[in-house]
Amino acid sequence: MEINGQTNVTSQLFGRGTSNELAASLGNFVVTTMPVPWQFVQERIGGTPLAVEMVDSMEISIVEEAIDRLPDCDTVLAVGGGRAIDFGKYMSWKRGCRLVSMPTVLSVDAFVTPKAGLRVDHRVEYLGESSPDPLVIDYDLLRLAPNELNIAGAGDLLSIHTATLDWELAEASGRSEYPFSGDDVSKARQILAQVDKEADEIRTCTDRGLQAIVDGYMQVNTICLPADHYRVEEGSEHFLFYELEERLQRPFIHGQIVALGIYVMSRLQENRHGEVVALMDRLGLDYRPASLEIERDQLEASLLALAGYVRQSGFWHSVIDERSIEPVWITKLCDDLYGDSRQV
Template structure:
C-alpha cells in the first residue's frame, strides 16, 4: 500500500435537489451570506435570474448583481472581484451554465467567500466540482484551476433546470459519458481502492445514460429525465471527486480544449465538443492502440449521439470550412506537452490526432 497522501475535494457541503429546491434553499443560502454577489451571464436566463434575485430580496437579503461579459476569463474575474469587494459582498451565488458556475467558484475561492452554485441546465457537472476552467476573452481554453473545496451549497432545482433547451441535456449526457471512457483508460489499472470505485461508478453512469438518454429527452417531465439530469449535473461530479487527480481526463477533453482554439467551434456547447472528443479518443485507441473493442464502442456510440443531436463529425461541429492550418493548430494545442491526451497508453502526435478528427465516422460497419 502506498504511503503517499491523497487529497480529495469530494462533494459540496450540502446539496439540495428536486422541484422547488431554490425557494427551500434560501434559508440555507442566508446562513452563508446576507449580502451575496449574484453572478450570471446569459441574456436568455436574465429574466429567470431577476426572479431569483427578487426571491432573495423578499427573504430579507441584500443581493448585488453582476454579469460576465465573456466566458470564465481573467478579465471578467478582475472586474467582478472589484465589484464584490466594493459592495462588501459576503458570498457568491453563481446562477447559470458551466462557465458561470466556474467563474463563481473561482471568485469565491480567491476572495475566501462562501460559494453557492445554482445550475440552470444539466449541461455539465460544474456546479459540483472543485475545479474551474479558464478561457481567453475570445473563448479559447487556457487551463484549469484546482480549488480548495467544492461549493458550500449546490441547489439543483429541477424546475429551473427543466427550462433549459433539450440540447443542453444532450450536451451534459456526452460530458458525463466521457467519465467512463477517460477514467477507464487513465486509471483503470490503478490499485487505489477509491479510484477503482470511481471508475466503476463511471461505468454504471455510462450504462444508465445509454439506456435512458433518449427517454429523458423525449419527456422532460418523466422519471428518466430526473435520473439523467441528476446523473449529468451531480453524479458525474461525485465520480470526479472520489477519483481525484488520478481519475483523469484524457483525449476527449483534450480534443475539446484544442477545438476551442478555433473561433468557428465557439457556437458549440462544452459537452458537444467533449462528446466528439470521445469518438476521436476511441478512434485513436482503435488505430494506434490496436484496441478493437474501442472500435466497437465508437460504432455503438455513433447512432446514439445522432439520435441525441450531438455532432459526430467536424462538419457537424461547424468546422467544414476550417482549413488544414486551423485544424493543425487545434491538434497542436491538444497535443501540447502538458495535455491530458498523453494519459493514453501510447504516443499521439498532432498528425495522428488530425487523422482521427477527420475519421470519427469511418468504418462504421467494419467487422470487429
C-alpha cells in the same frame, strides 16, 4: 444511483420549483449571472440582492477587480451556466462566504467541481476551492433551457467510455501518470451504464433524466476528488477538443465537442464504437461536426496535427500516442461524419 463517498456538494435542494422564494434563506446576497438566466430567475427567487454582477470575462485581472468592487455579503448566489457559476465559486473562495449554486443548464459540470476555471494569460487555470451549500437543482428552471444543451451534459459522462480505455492503454504500456486503479475504472463505467439505462429520460429531459446527469457528475467527483485527477473522465476525446479550440479560436458547447471526440477516439481505439455512437443517438447528443460548424478541412487538419500537439502539450498518454492517425483513416472517418449530416 446512490452517491457514496466524498463529493463536492455540502447540501442539496433538488426538485421542481426549488428556486422559488429562495432569497429568503440567503441573508445579504450578491448574484453572479448573465442576462438570460437572470431574467428567468430574478422573479422566482424573490428578495433583492445587494448587487448583480453580469459576468462577461473570466480573465483573472478583470474577475479580481470585480470582486474587489462588489459589496460585503453573507452569500454569493451563482446563477447560470459555466462562467457565471465559476465566477461565483471563485468569489466565495476569495471572500470566505457561503456559495449557493443554481445552474440554469446542465451542459457543463462547473456547479459540482471545487475549482473555478479562470483565464490566466489566455490559458484556463483551475483555481480556488468551493462547495455549494446548497446546490439548487430546479427541474422546472432547467427545462427552460433548450433540451439539447441539457442533453450535452451527458457528453462529459460518456467521455468515461474513451478516457478509461486511454488510462488502461497508458497503464499497459507502463506510462500512466498516476497510480492505476481498476476499481476507479469500474466505478466510472457504472456511471456510463447508468446513463445508458436512463437514456430515454435524459433525451426528453424529464425530472429523472436531469437528475441522472447531476448524479453522474457527483459520482464522477466521488472518484476523482480523492484521486486528485480526472483521468477516468478526461482523455483523448478532450485532447481533440483542445486542439480544435486552439485552432479555431472560438467557444463550443462543451458536451457536444467532447461527443465528437468520443466518436473519433472510440473508433481509433476500436472500442465498441458502434455501441457508444448508438447511445449518443439515443440520447439526442449531437456529435456531428457540421452542427458544431467545423468544416471538413478544419477537422482533417486538426486530426493530422493532433499527435504532435498532444506530445508538445504534455497531455496524458492515450490512444493518440499509440496509433498513428493516417490520412486514409481520416478520409473514411470524415466521409462517415459529414455524410451522416447530409442525410439528416
